[in-house]
Amino acid sequence: MSSRDFLFLMIAMGAVTYLPRMIPLVMLSRRALPPWFAEWLELIPVAILSALIAPTLFAHSAPRVFTLCKMELLAALPALLCAVKTRSLAGTVVVGMLCYWGLGLLM
Amino acid sequence: MNDRVRLREKGVVKEGLAAAWPICLGFVPIALSLGVLAQKAGLVPWQMAAMSLLVFAGGSQFIAVAMLAADASMMAIISTTFMVNLRHLLMSSAMAVHFPGVSRRFLTLFAYGLTDESFALNMTRFNQGGWSRFSALTVNHATNATWVIGTVLGVYLGQLVPPGAAGVDFALTGMFICLLVFQLRGPIFTITALIAAACSIVAYMWLPGNSYVIVASCLAATVGLILKRTLLKRRMGA
Numbered sequence: 001m002s003s004r005d006f007l008f009l010m011i012a013m014g015a016v017t018y019l020p021r022m023i024p025l026v027m028l029s030r031r032a033l034p035p036w037f038a039e040w041l042e043l044i045p046v047a048i049l050s051a052l053i054a055p056t057l058f059a060h061s062a063p064r065v066f067t068l069c070k071m072e073l074l075a076a077l078p079a080l081l082c083a084v085k086t087r088s089l090a091g092t093v094v095v096g097m098l099c100y101w102g103l104g105l106l107m
Numbered sequence: 108m109n110d111r112v113r114l115r116e117k118g119v120v121k122e123g124l125a126a127a128w129p130i131c132l133g134f135v136p137i138a139l140s141l142g143v144l145a146q147k148a149g150l151v152p153w154q155m156a157a158m159s160l161l162v163f164a165g166g167s168q169f170i171a172v173a174m175l176a177a178d179a180s181m182m183a184i185i186s187t188t189f190m191v192n193l194r195h196l197l198m199s200s201a202m203a204v205h206f207p208g209v210s211r212r213f214l215t216l217f218a219y220g221l222t223d224e225s226f227a228l229n230m231t232r233f234n235q236g237g238w239s240r241f242s243a244l245t246v247n248h249a250t251n252a253t254w255v256i257g258t259v260l261g262v263y264l265g266q267l268v269p270p271g272a273a274g275v276d277f278a279l280t281g282m283f284i285c286l287l288v289f290q291l292r293g294p295i296f297t298i299t300a301l302i303a304a305a306c307s308i309v310a311y312m313w314l315p316g317n318s319y320v321i322v323a324s325c326l327a328a329t330v331g332l333i334l335k336r337t338l339l340k341r342r343m344g345a
Contacts, residue, residue, distance in 0.1 A: 001175075006154055009181050013171065014161030016189035022218035024200035026211055033200055036332065041194050043299045043331045045166070046290040047324035048191055050300040051307035052170060053283050055319065058304075064312045072280060079281045083288035090136060092288075096281030101274030 071107065075100035123245025126232065130224045130246070131253040134165075138254050141168055142261015143268060144279055148176035155262045159255040164222065166286065167191040168258075173279045174317060183317035190321060198226040205233045209240065220247025299331030 001009070033041075057073045059066055079096030086092070138159075145155050150172070162168055167188045174184045198221055206214060217240070225247050232238035268275060291297050306326050310319035 003154075005181070007157060009184060010154075010157045010161045012181070012185045013158075013167070013188045016185060017162050017164050017167065017192040017195075018219060020193050020196045021199050021221040022215055024196055025203050025206065025214045025218050025221075027203075033196065036336070038197055039335065040328055040332045041197055043296065043328040044190055044194060044324060046287060046296050046300050047303040047327040047331070048170070048187065048320060049283050049287040049290060050303035051310075051320050051323035051327065052173070053280060053287065054304035054307040054323075055311040056280055058308050059311055066308060066312065072277065075274070075277055076280065076284055079284050080288070083285040087285075087289070089282065089285050092285035093140070093278050093281040096284065097274035097277050099274070100277035104274065 071100060071103045074103055119239040119241040120245050122239070123242035124249055126228060126242065127225075127246040127249040130228060130250050133224070134250060134253045135257050137165060138257025139261040139264060140278070140282070141165070141172065142258045142263070143265035143275075144169070144261075145172045145258070146262045146265025147268070147270065147275060148172050150175070150262060152259050152262045156255060156259050159258045162188070163219070163251055163254060164188075164192050164195075165254070169279065169282060173283075174320075176279075177317065179317035183320070186321050187317075190324060195221055198223075198230075201230065202226065206240065213240065213244070217244055217247065220244070220251050222247075222250065225250055295331055295335045298334060299327050302330050303327035 053076075055061075055064075057070060057076050058068070060070070075096050078099050079092050082088070082095040083092040142155055145158075150158070158168060158171070162171075170187060170191060171184055174187065199218065202221065206217075225243075228246055229238070229243040233243070287300060291300065303323050303326075307319050307323035310322045314322060
């Protein structure tokens with residue numbers, strides 16, 4: 001990606017991030033968002049994270065096919081367990097990395 | 108401006124900094140990791156600085172780095188960023204009640220630093236009372252400065268880490284797994300996550316590029332909302 005494209009991308013990302021932060025504040029709308037919309041917004045982050053991870057764990061990239069035997073999936077299991085048990089970001093990342101690294105040495 | 112006002116303003120900045128430092132401290136390791144991973148995805152220091160300054164939203168920056176590493180299209184990255192950060196609408200409208208009669212200039216500046224962390228802190232302090240909006244603004248900018256410096260330092264740190272070292276390729280996935288677990292605040296969140304995973308895998312195989320993220324997450328959140336509302340109605344009816 002060229003520097004110009006990169007800068008354009010950052011400005012666009014910045015704009016779509018800034019506007020939802022700014023519009024309700026500046027409009028000073030005392031009206032709350034409709035409850036269904038607020039509830040939908042609450043579900044978005046979990047949906048995006050899950051949608052982002054799933055193909056990394058369950059699909060080969062070229063060609064795109066479903067699989068259950070990826071190193072990423074094997075390393076994800078202890079990482080998931082660690083996240084649930086410890087709720088530590090650093091701990092989870094380190095456990096996942098070590099498992100992935102170890103599996104790479106074994107295979 | 109007389110001296111007393113000036114003195115008071117110095118006080119509010121100090122108060123803001125005193126409240127902000129735990130967040131800043133918490134940001135340091137996250138910012139450094141983002142920098143390291145961004146360097147592995149091919150970003151150079153000025154690009155990291157540009158991203159942290161223009162976007163200033165941790166979660167979506169990690170996602171953008173993962174998508175840049177996967178050569179995703181600009182459209183896919185921008186639309187995913189938009190969706191991830193849309194939740195700030197909630198915080199911004201909740202915050203609005205604390206700024207009656209405040210100038211638009213202040214608010215446009217304040218909105219820039221509205222993150223999950225600064226929102227949680229400022230909201231608590233406003234509700235406790237006696238919290239100046241300038242202290243709140245100080246919190247936003249102190250955390251922002253920490254974030255920008257930390258992520259850029261991380262890029263330099265990343266140059267010292269050899270590619271593929273000790274499973275560094277798995278770092279982003281590990282991070283997303285943990286962030287996902289943090290988000291599971293009830294059965295409906297877990298159900299939505301499972302639906303999103305299934306939709307995403309199907310969409311990944313059928314749709315070109317990285318549009319699967321946006322398609323699967325919108326679909327899953329909508330199904331999750333419908334499920335939640337129908338289950339709630341049934342329980343209320345029973």
